[in-house]
Each structure stands twice: as C-alpha cells, then as structure tokens.
Amino acid sequence: MSSRRQTIVFALIATAVLPLTIAQGDPSPAYRPGLGDLMTMTVQPRHLKVGLALEHRNWAYAAFEVHELEEALEHVARLVPKWRDLDVAGLIKGSTTAPLEAMEEAVKAKDVARFNEAYGQLTAACNACHQSAKLEMIVIQVPKGGGPFANQDFRPGRP
Ligand code: HEC
Structure with missing residues (x-):
C-alpha cells in the first residue's frame, strides 16, 4: 500500500472508531454516595475509632481521628446539605462543632x-439528628467491646 493510501485508510478507521468510543461514554462514571452511604462509610467508622482510641488512651491517634471525623462530617454537609x-x-454545624x-x-x-x-x-448529637429525621431506629452509642459496629445499638425499642 502506498503511504498516501495508508493515510487514507487510517483516517477512515479513525473517523469510524473514534465516535464509537466517545458514544460509549465515560467508562467509569463518578460514584455518588448518598447520605446513608457517607454515614456508613465515613462517619460511623471514624466515630467508632475515636471511641476505641479513647479506650486505649491513644492520645496521638485520638487527635488524628477526631480531625478525620470532623472532616468526614464537613464533607457530608458539603455533599448533602439537605436531605x-x-x-x-446547618444541623451538622450547629450540633457537632462544640463537642x-x-x-x-x-x-x-x-x-x-x-x-x-x-x-x-x-x-447524642448523632441521635438527635436521626430523631429529627424520623430515623429513631438508627441508634449510635459509645462503642462497647470493639467488634465491628460496636458503636451501633441494634437492640429493638431503643430511644
Ligand atoms: C444532620 C443530621 C445527622 C447527623 C448530625 C448525623 N446523622 Fe447519621 N444519618 C442521618 C440521616 C438523615 C441518615 C439516613 C440517610 C439515608 O437513609 O439516606 C443517617 C444515617 C446514618 C447511618 C446509617 C444507618 C445504617 O445502619 O445503615 C449511620 C450508621 C449514621 N447515620 C451514623 C451517624 C453517626 C455516627 C453520627 C454522629 C457522629 C451521625 N450519624 C450524625 C442524619 C444525621
């Protein structure tokens, strides 16, 4: 094939294939976690770890993790300002900043x-907000024991 022909063939393939690739869209669309996902993925584990840090009197780690928890809550406020x-x-700022x-x-x-x-x-601020959201069945507690989700009370009928 002459080099001119090669160029033409290449150009034809490119014009045929490129739009196809674009039409398929972004192969990895952004994952947008909802409020419940953010609570479970970022807020709950950090609340738990802060409790475990205290149990072990690990002050350096507690300082680090309290900051992480603060950031996780700020992130929630930014990503899901209204539910x-x-x-x-407003509730996150008003009820969690002081503690x-x-x-x-x-x-x-x-x-x-x-x-x-x-x-x-x-x-208490976690639970107060869950109650205002009529989600009083989500009960957060100071971790007992230390197993996974030891900061959530799964017994029925809890306040
Ligand atoms: C601004 C109000 C608010 C605050 C403050 C708040 N939450 Fe939540 N939380 C919610 C709402 C609303 C949901 C339900 C979201 C949904 O269903 O999409 C939720 C859901 C959850 C869930 C998911 C329950 C499950 O079992 O799947 C967990 C866990 C949780 N919150 C933990 C916490 C912890 C720990 C704190 C405190 C550090 C906290 N939340 C503070 C409003 C709040």
Whole structure:
C-alpha cells in the first residue's frame, strides 16, 4: 500500500472508531454516595475509632481521628446539605462543632473525663439528628467491646 493510501485508510478507521468510543461514554462514571452511604462509610467508622482510641488512651491517634471525623462530617454537609426536609449542613454545624472542639481540647489536655463527656455529647448529637429525621431506629452509642459496629445499638425499642 502506498503511504498516501495508508493515510487514507487510517483516517477512515479513525473517523469510524473514534465516535464509537466517545458514544460509549465515560467508562467509569463518578460514584455518588448518598447520605446513608457517607454515614456508613465515613462517619460511623471514624466515630467508632475515636471511641476505641479513647479506650486505649491513644492520645496521638485520638487527635488524628477526631480531625478525620470532623472532616468526614464537613464533607457530608458539603455533599448533602439537605436531605428531604432536613437542613443537614446547618444541623451538622450547629450540633457537632462544640463537642468536636471540646474533644480536641480534651485530647490536648489528656483529660479522659472531659473527652468522655464530649464524646457522649457528640453521640447524642448523632441521635438527635436521626430523631429529627424520623430515623429513631438508627441508634449510635459509645462503642462497647470493639467488634465491628460496636458503636451501633441494634437492640429493638431503643430511644
Ligand atoms: C444532620 C443530621 C445527622 C447527623 C448530625 C448525623 N446523622 Fe447519621 N444519618 C442521618 C440521616 C438523615 C441518615 C439516613 C440517610 C439515608 O437513609 O439516606 C443517617 C444515617 C446514618 C447511618 C446509617 C444507618 C445504617 O445502619 O445503615 C449511620 C450508621 C449514621 N447515620 C451514623 C451517624 C453517626 C455516627 C453520627 C454522629 C457522629 C451521625 N450519624 C450524625 C442524619 C444525621
């Protein structure tokens, strides 16, 4: 084949194949997790790990993980600012900021009692929001034991 012919054949193949590839679309469309996914994937495990860090008096790790939890909640507020009628962004800011800050201060002071109190307040904020969302069946607790999801109380009829 002459080089001119080769170019023509190549151009023909390219014009035929390229639009096909484009028409197939993005092979990996962005995964958009919903609020329940974000809670389960990012908020719940960090809430649990913060509790386990406290149980082991691992202050360095607690400082790191409280920050991660804070970021996870900020991320939720940004990605899902509203859920049904619920002002997710406003509720997160209004109810979790103070306990998270108190936890950060307690970590710096290595103050177990203060940390426990603030962690309890944060956990109460989780449940208060679930109750406002009429999701009172989702009950978060300070982890007991340490198995997977030890921070969720699965017994029925819990407040
Ligand atoms: C702004 C309100 C709000 C706050 C604060 C909040 N949540 Fe949620 N959470 C929700 C809503 C609403 C859902 C249900 C979302 C859905 O079904 O798509 C949910 C769902 C969940 C779920 C999924 C339940 C399951 O078993 O699948 C878990 C776990 C959870 N939240 C944990 C937490 C933890 C831990 C905290 C506190 C650190 C917290 N949430 C704070 C509103 C909130």
